[in-house]
Amino acid sequence: MKIGKATVPRSAICTSDDETIVVRGHNLCDDLIGKVGFADYFHLLVTGRKPDAMASRVLEATLVAITEHGLVPSVQASRMTYAAAPDALQGAVAAGILGCGSVILGASENAGRLFLRIDALARDSGVSLQEAATTVVRELRQAKQAIPGYGHPLHKARDPRVARLFAVAQEAGTSGHFVRIAETVEAVLPELTGRDLRLNVSSAIPAVLLDVGFPATALRGVPILARTAGLIAHLAEEAEAPIGFALSYQATREYEYTGDVPAGWSPKAAA
Incomplete structure (x- = not known):
């Protein structure tokens, strides 16, 4: 992130x-409200x-694919926050979104930048995508960095959302260039890592979005936007059927203290 030299905002x-609201050159009331869908409006806001x-079609599909993910840590944090402060929905949503990092949600941006790096190497050096992917993945391995967007704790074969997103992109008429890069990375991983790591949704999303010209700088915003909708759904459910404290109780029940204790003290004696 660059610090700009601008002195005027x-x-x-x-x-x-007092009469008109203009968004990206369009009259909000006359041109946009009731005339564009939210995903298209998001694209307009981001790209102009x-x-x-x-x-x-591709952006809509990616938003739908990543909105709901079950009781992952970000959702649990959101629901427990809401249980503790039901008067602050915004705080509970923020608690979930703050968990958007390199493991949860943020992997899409990291995978996209990986694909762009491979693409640039192939174009600038005149090597094949396989050679470029092998070089970049090997460099990441030597630096002891993870390969973002590959492997999944549940979906040991390909994440089922991958095939659907790729199919939507193909049906929509994309070039498939970054999809090919994503699949090339998948193909070289077993030899370079010793593990059969398959594409997951966090690599499929940037692959199809880059193929329609979506900016890399906003890639992380797609899962953030989608997950915000999912969190609101969870919080609406939390208000009607609370489990926030149940989640904390389960953690307490499994809790094991591993630190030091005062001389002569034990949980049994304290009881």
Whole structure:
């Protein structure tokens, strides 16, 4: 992230007067409300242009694919926060989104940057995608860095969302270039890592989005946006059928203290 030299705050996203609200050059009320879907509006906000049919379909599919993920840590954090502070929905949503890092949700951006790096190496050096993927993955391994977007604790074969996203992208008419890069990485991983690590949804999302020109700088925003909707659903359920404290009780029941204790003290004696 660069620190800019601007001394005057400027933005090309929105302006307004007492009669009109303008968003990315469009009259919000006349041109957008009731006329564009939310995914297309998100694309407009991020890129400054409405998506074509291909980009629209692919972006919509990625948002649907990643919105719900069960009781993952971010969802548990959100529900437990809401249980403790039911008057602050925004705080509970924030608690879940703050867990967007290199393991949960943030892997999409990291995988996208991996694909861009491989693409650049292949183009600049004139080598094949396989050679470029092998070089980059080997460098990551030597640096003891994870390969983002590959492997899954549950889906040992390919994550089922991968095939569906790739099918949607193909049906929409994308070039499939970054999908091929993603699959090339998958193909070279067994020899380089000794493990059969398959594509998961966090690599499929950037592959199909990069193929429709979605900016790499906003890749992490796609799962964040999608997961926000999922968190709100969980919190609506939490309000009607609370499990936030049950989640904390389960953690307490399994808790094991491993630190030092005062001389002569034991849990049994304390009881």
